[in-house]
Amino acid sequence: MTFAAESLSRRPAGYRDAFAVREFRAVFAAHLLSLLGLVTGEIALSVLVYRVTGSPLLGALAFALGFLPYLVGGTLLAGVADRAPARRVLVAGNLLCAASAAVTALPGAPVAVLLAMRGFSALIGPVLAGTRSATLGDVLGEGDLFVLGRSLIRIVTQGAQLAGFAAGGLLLTAVSPRTALLFTVAGFLASALLLRFGTRRRPGRAAGAAGGAGGADVIGASLSGARQLLADRRTRALLLLSWAPPFFLVAPESLAAPYADAIGAGTVGVGLLMCGMPVGTIVGEVLAGSLLSPRARERITLPAASVLLLPFLLYVLGPPLGWALATVALAGLGAAYTLGLDQWFVAAVPEELRGRAMTLQTAGAMTVQGMGMALAGAAAEYVPAHWAVAGSGVIGTLVVGGVVRLVVGSR
Numbered sequence: 001m002t003f004a005a006e007s008l009s010r011r012p013a014g015y016r017d018a019f020a021v022r023e024f025r026a027v028f029a030a031h032l033l034s035l036l037g038l039v040t041g042e043i044a045l046s047v048l049v050y051r052v053t054g055s056p057l058l059g060a061l062a063f064a065l066g067f068l069p070y071l072v073g074g075t076l077l078a079g080v081a082d083r084a085p086a087r088r089v090l091v092a093g094n095l096l097c098a099a100s101a102a103v104t105a106l107p108g109a110p111v112a113v114l115l116a117m118r119g120f121s122a123l124i125g126p127v128l129a130g131t132r133s134a135t136l137g138d139v140l141g142e143g144d145l146f147v148l149g150r151s152l153i154r155i156v157t158q159g160a161q162l163a164g165f166a167a168g169g170l171l172l173t174a175v176s177p178r179t180a181l182l183f184t185v186a187g188f189l190a191s192a193l194l195l196r197f198g199t200r201r202r203p204g205r206a207a208g209a210a211g212g213a214g215g216a217d218v219i220g221a222s223l224s225g226a227r228q229l230l231a232d233r234r235t236r237a238l239l240l241l242s243w244a245p246p247f248f249l250v251a252p253e254s255l256a257a258p259y260a261d262a263i264g265a266g267t268v269g270v271g272l273l274m275c276g277m278p279v280g281t282i283v284g285e286v287l288a289g290s291l292l293s294p295r296a297r298e299r300i301t302l303p304a305a306s307v308l309l310l311p312f313l314l315y316v317l318g319p320p321l322g323w324a325l326a327t328v329a330l331a332g333l334g335a336a337y338t339l340g341l342d343q344w345f346v347a348a349v350p351e352e353l354r355g356r357a358m359t360l361q362t363a364g365a366m367t368v369q370g371m372g373m374a375l376a377g378a379a380a381e382y383v384p385a386h387w388a389v390a391g392s393g394v395i396g397t398l399v400v401g402g403v404v405r406l407v408v409g410s411r
Contacts, residue, residue: 023139026198030191035160037187048177065118074126074363079221081131081355093128098188105181130359158278225356234410247368248396254373259385280332288336301340308334312393
């Protein structure tokens, strides 16, 4: 634990206390810069591929490739997060993402190369996210400051996505998609510089880390770590609680277009429905992090997780845009359950597996969101969109309730 984190742990911590730690400010700012660049790049690349090919499918694939490789990267490369020094992983990962974005910005780059670079960045994405989360434990300690630090990372992720999509759309009215991709390069390069000079060098956590972090050793360590984590009943239950709600929470977002069309809300309605969940999530996290004590946040974890999908039941009425937006935002408030979950998770995972655990958690969350989007879309092929969302609320509540019982039984 750092001196700053140790001194702050003697009294109830707040978000301001996390920002008082210099290294955390560097990690936070680096994440914000890379995220803004990434979101802008996602829009620019999708538009670029569509303009080059004229294919809606390939344009959508350019966006979807940000999700698909997460499971592979999170499973096979997670060992890097523990075997190599965290600062080296974070700096190298950002530089690789910058190089990937630079290739996509090259004039005349083939579509296959554009898609491959998008997939490559997504492949190392879970390693970066897992390493960053594990680093927060080194920077802020393993107590309440760690929970608030992770909460701030989630808040800025949601906020930057909202701002980035808006800014990216405006940017593309002024410059070409390839020029916009240079902002992605700049974001990752600035992030790498901040991490290199704003954080301390720390050795890898895993035994034998000094021997390197390459080749078959990394894959073996990644798979071994995943087996160890999933074999532990407590850790397995907490991972499931990390993954089950997001699987169902994405239903309104993935069906925003058909639902807005059904109620006559148009493209404005689509945009508002896409914003409802992030806004609710940000408000829920800020309120829980600012107003509740660590013990209170732990007490609400299981009740909040149990009921966060219930607002979706209002979709059975086919609500107008205002009520649908309020319903989605209300469900987002329930995401405050993650603050208590973070505290339980870091306490349950051995320190030498922390990087792999955070990487696996992130990769699983991204993967299940992609699966949830696909399943919601498939359901809407057979039933109206509002019925699909309501069904997600019913089935999701039952599934999450079962996971909550597993968590209670693992204590």
